[in-house]
Amino acid sequence: xxxxxxxxxxxxxxxxxxxxxxxxxxxxxxxxxxxxxxxxxxxxxxxxxxxxxxxxxxxxxxxxxxxxxxxxxxxxxxxxxxxxxxxxxxxxxxxxxxxxxxxxxxxxxxxxx
Amino acid sequence: xxxxxxxxxxxxxxxxxxxxxxxxxxxxxxxxxxxxxxxxxxxxxxxxxxxxxxxxxxxxxxxxxxxxxxxxxxxxxxxxxxxxxxxxxxxxxxxxxxxxxxxxxxxxxxxxxxx
Numbered sequence: 691x692x693x694x695x696x697x698x699x700x701x702x703x704x705x706x707x708x709x710x711x712x713x714x715x716x717x718x719x720x721x722x723x724x725x726x727x728x729x730x731x732x733x734x735x736x737x738x739x740x741x742x743x744x745x746x747x748x749x750x751x752x753x754x755x756x757x758x759x760x761x762x763x764x765x766x767x768x769x770x771x772x773x774x775x776x777x778x779x780x781x782x783x784x785x786x787x788x789x790x791x792x793x794x795x796x797x798x799x800x801x802x803x
Numbered sequence: 804x805x806x807x808x809x810x811x812x813x814x815x816x817x818x819x820x821x822x823x824x825x826x827x828x829x830x831x832x833x834x835x836x837x838x839x840x841x842x843x844x845x846x847x848x849x850x851x852x853x854x855x856x857x858x859x860x861x862x863x864x865x866x867x868x869x870x871x872x873x874x875x876x877x878x879x880x881x882x883x884x885x886x887x888x889x890x891x892x893x894x895x896x897x898x899x900x901x902x903x904x905x906x907x908x909x910x911x912x913x914x915x916x917x918x
Binding site for chain 2: 694723730731732733735738748780782789791792794795796797
């Protein structure tokens with residue numbers, strides 16, 4: 691079955707540690723996205739990538755980094771510079787263009803202890 | 804101008820009733836308006852979408868109404884069921900150049916349908 695796989699589903703981190711969230715898709719989509727979801731805040735765009743080896747900052751990129759070395763993979767690193775990293779993180783992908791369905795993974799919940 | 808304003812933040816409806824969620828936008832370059840449904844602990848999924856060349860689109864119990872002059876669109880859920888209890892997000896996108904057509908999401912509406 692085609693889809694987006696995020697891992698881990700739950701992650702705990704101590705303050706000062708970097709963590710990397712995995713996102714893999716087998717939908718052959720060019721565009722991939724990372725969103726952060728907090729209660730009452732909706733979905734806020736962290737980073738996005740339209741093609742391999744290229745990515746752009748979204749609205750809340752500070753304290754995060756990404757890479758796009760393969761079409762299928764778009765990992766997100768939450769660095770120690772992110773002041774409030776506890777959140778639900780969602781990866782998504784879609785075909786190129788501004789219309790069309792955005793497919794989401796099931797999310798990764800990060801908790802900073 | 805890039806915002807999409809969604810209301811209400813939460814909504815409680817009795818089973819069989821009509822749920823109505825409203826969204827408003829400012830950017831006239833937007834020309835694609837989807838609604839996403841999210842169950843707890845899951846990622847959102849596309850529910851229904853509309854382009855501004857039509858004023859209404861219906862899929863089963865779900866209807867989008869679109870008012871281009873008012874720059875508003877709404878989701879109507881007819882005969883609401885407990886299984887419809889979820890968070891609903893409206894969104895908008897267009898081809899405004901710099902943003903490369905990324906979806907702009909509303910802040911979401913948590914719908915609870917009481918049996």
